[in-house]
Amino acid sequence: MDSAWCCGSRWISSILVAFVFFHGLSFSQRAPNISHYDYIIIGGGTAGCPLAATLSQNASVLLLERGGSPYRNDNITNLSAFGAALSDLSDSSPSQRFISEDGVINARARVLGGGSCLNAGFYTRAAPSYVSAVGWDGKLANESYRWVEKVVAFEPPMLGWQSAVRDGLMEVGVLPFNGFTYDHMYGTKVGGTIFDTEGHRHTAADLLQNANPNNLTVLLHAVVHKILFRHKGNSRPVAHGVIFRDGAGQKHKAYLKKGPKNEVIISAGALGSPQILMLSGIGPSAHLRVHNITVIVNNPSVGQQMSDNPMNAVFVPSPIPVEVSLIQVVGITRYGTYIEAASGENFSGPRDYGMFSPKIGQLSTVPPKLRTQQAIDQAVESMATLPASAFVGGFILEKIMGPVSRGHLELQTKNPNTNPSVTFNYFKEPEDLQRCVQGMNVIKNVIESRAFSRFKYPYLSAQQLLNMTAAAPVNMLPRHANDSTSMEQFCKDTVMTIWHYHGGCQVGSVVDSDYKVLGVDALRVIDGSTFNYSPGTNPQATVMMLGRYMGVKILQERLGSTDTTN
Structure with missing residues (x-):
């Protein structure tokens, strides 16, 4: 355990002084039945933590996180344990499994720090064109990225497998080579990582070290059930508080202090934010009435335009040992697909919980609708009979930019702990499917490249490796390199998630350009649910950055200042 991790853990403990619930027990004292703050943030995740840290510089902030602490949890902290949290299906797990209506197994975070506590660690910025298209101020966006990077971003070590993938990408024409950079640009690059040189994860929760502890209250295991609104005559509804339950199931209310600038801010993620809006009466009126929810604002766009970037991968067994690595190198092609890689027995074998283990739902050997728990159990059992040498190697994967295909989200119950129903419609749009075919062809070329040759058995062709990846629909695989129809079927049958789902509260239809919820006052949504497309490769x-960026913008508005140096 490194010193930075220890200090982070002690510091977080020191700020949880008011009303924190740790593993369902009171850390200091129980939350009062009623409390008051300038800002109430729902969701202590990837956006919520930097947002809370920033706002606390000049205002009182309540941060409500439905999960627990990421600290002193080796399954979160250590790179070598990646996936263990994703395989934990208990109610106390930092991840909550859900299966989309498409049949693809996925996960949502349930821990302070959000998805940054569970992901593969790749750190890379959005392209300048993305920043411009969204309408963000470029200077403040860059300042906000740097603010984040001082705490959580590192340059990864480049060892054998990752170096071979890098060189293979350049050999097959994914050029130029851009070296190590956080920037998003065409070609091949080494990106950042949130794992430090000792393999310890640094998360969005670490950004709370920049908070003013006198102004910040963090509540763990605090599940928000609804946002409270008040009306004055015929005026618009105004958010003025929330109802939440603590780890013991006790109900509490938190209200905004009186003041024109005070707000409730939802940062609960692409599943949680539209879910909370609907539970609070903002959404499609017909759907809300089915669940006996009083309609505050009829907005049919809430829960619409949901997307998840499809991922397809090929396992390449290696004749020589490989390092344990997560995503470090990326090939950013000009036709809308990104090529990445992960390696090491810890990330493919049956005795572990790796990035492509069926234990975490990443099962590509049967089509999505057939990925039942029985199929998962059978895959794990079958893999357990293989020798350890069969799992020496790694994966090369492609992720679709965007994507263009869209779906929707609906409530299943009024219980905020229950996952909503979500459909992503993978590859519904032909453009996404064509990008997958192109990406898989790049992967085949990298596997057959001279630069990658020492990590591939010479008697296994790239096509045979694809056949191994998709064991069930093997007859559908192409026999010739130009057989795109069969490759399209491969993409559909082996699709997995890379956990980059977004949408549901998009700018222009659910929130305005300042992330204020349309039709009400004193309420914003600030997280990935507002994205039209996933930014960058991760x-x-x-x-x-968005959490920090909007925190600065909100304080500027509050204080009537343009200073962004706090």
């Missing part, structure tokens, strides 16, 4: 850097 969104976490931009989600953290």
